[in-house]
Amino acid sequence: MNYEEHVLAGLITYPLFVVFAEFLSKYLPLKITFMALAIGYAFYVLGSDLPDIDHPDSLIHRGIKPIFSVILGSMVAYRVLQYLPMTYAWGVGGVAAVVGWFLFSAIMPRHRGIVHSILFAVIYGVVSFLGVRYGLAFSSGESYLIGLASFSGYMLHLILDRSVKLL
Numbered sequence: 001m002n003y004e005e006h007v008l009a010g011l012i013t014y015p016l017f018v019v020f021a022e023f024l025s026k027y028l029p030l031k032i033t034f035m036a037l038a039i040g041y042a043f044y045v046l047g048s049d050l051p052d053i054d055h056p057d058s059l060i061h062r063g064i065k066p067i068f069s070v071i072l073g074s075m076v077a078y079r080v081l082q083y084l085p086m087t088y089a090w091g092v093g094g095v096a097a098v099v100g101w102f103l104f105s106a107i108m109p110r111h112r113g114i115v116h117s118i119l120f121a122v123i124y125g126v127v128s129f130l131g132v133r134y135g136l137a138f139s140s141g142e143s144y145l146i147g148l149a150s151f152s153g154y155m156l157h158l159i160l161d162r163s164v165k166l167l
Contacts, residue, residue, distance in 0.1 A: 001160050003049055003059045009160055010048025010153055014041050017152050021145060030148065031141025039138075040149030043128050047153025050124060051161070054108045054115040065104045073097025116163045118155070125151030 001009075018037060025032055052058040077093025084092065109115055129147030132138045138146065158164045 003052070006049040006052070006157055006160060007045060009156060010045035013156060014044050014149075014153075017044060017149060020152075021148065024148075025145075028144065029141050030145045031139055032145060033142055036138065036142035036145045039132060039136075040146045043146055043150040044153035044156075047121075047124055047150050048156050050154055051116045051120065051157045052111075054113060055111045056105055056108070061105075061108070065101065068104050069097040069100040072100035112161070112163055114167060116158060116161065117165050117167050118158070119167055121151050121154035121158065124154045 017040075021030055021032060021040075024030055049058075049060050053060050053064060055061055073093040073096045075093075076096035077089045080092045081089040083089075114120065125147045128150035129143050132146045133140060133143035155164075
């Protein structure tokens with residue numbers, strides 16, 4: 001499947017996830033609020049294409065690669081700023097960003113390798129949970145819901161690719 005098909009599948013199946021989450025909330029400490037569902041929708045749809053980050057021609061790979069590079073360059077410039085004037089610090093940051101550009105592709109595993117696994121679906125769900133719980137200060141119940149949405153969107157991609165494996 002391609003980017004558009006994965007994302008459209010995420011967009012259209014999220015209401016089914018909401019029904020599933022409503023059912024699970026009777027047995028699990030999920031807190032269903034509009035904001036948690038809205039953020040969960042974003043994480044679900046992102047997860048529906050995220051496994052393709054390991055393919056150099058995928059839109060998600062090409063979109064995250066410059067963001068990664070800019071963040072790395074900015075972090076390096078910030079750290080170097082205490083030792084060099086601002087212009088030089090940003091010069092060093094720019095070099096770090098270019099290195100990050102090439103490093104990003106170099107560290108990616110082969111397509112449909114480990115990134116296309118249940119392990120990475122779990123990692124995405126846990127990182128999403130931690131990010132919204134401690135970064136955005138959502139309640140634990142809302143964070144569980146968003147983590148579950150993240151995991152479910154990622155799993156949707158694997159199911160659609162018929163590539164569900166543990167590792």
